[in-house]
Amino acid sequence: KRLAVFVSGGGSNFRSIHEAALGGKVNGDVAVLVTDKPGCGGAEYARCNGIPVVVFPKSKSAPEGLSTDELLNVLRDLKVDFVLLAGYLKLIPGELVQAYPRSMLNIHPSLLPAFGGKGYYGSKVHKAVIASGARYSGPTVHFVDEQFDTGRTLAQRVVPVLANDTPEQLAARVLHEEHQVYVEAVAALCEDRIVWREDGVPLIRSRR
Ligand code: GRF
DSSP, X not given: OEEEEEESSOOHHHHHHHHHHHTTSSSOXXXXXXXXXXXXXHHHHHHHTTOOEEXXXXXXXXXXXOOHHHHHHHHHHTTOOEEEESSXXXXXXXXHHHHSTTOEXXXXXXXXXXXXXXXXXXXXXXXXXXXXXXXXXXXXXXXOOSSTTOSOEEEEOOEEOOTTOOHHHHHHHHHHHHHHHHHHHHHHHHTTOEEEOTTSOEEEOOOO
């Protein structure tokens, strides 16, 4: 299967997906890296690994960026099957969401629906989790719809929130699990092992 990965930052989730694809754990290949920040770590990794990079959207700071239509054409020309958001911080235009029904995933560093939605990103998420007194947190992989973090949850993992956690410590604990749960979810997507229950809930069917 052909994958497009969208990043805005360091791209550690992108890297773990790419490594899983190279190692055969994910039955896919990363056809293109899409970013709104051409200088970010994820874009750098892509350039070092021969993965085409396109900038989206067009903005003052990235005039070379594509329009939504141009990006849709690129994704179609590259025969992309699945779109994976991995630390991409801009809202995906509805036209793009509609072009990939049940084929666009995002990972968010909290147990959605808690601590999700506009404004909850990066360390803001972990600060809010700690302030709430929650005893657990963890990443959520979900299908993307037209708002931030509101699509159908596909997979989650749980980590403890420890007594004197700083946001950075909690973020690192969650990020470690993100890398694993995203690879498992993408592997299932690429192997057509996702069952959609009649009430609309997607479930991963194990390999066995
Ligand atoms: C991660 O915390 C992810 O959950 C969120 O943004 C961060 C991206 O990290 N979407 P990376 O760029 O994949 O390292």
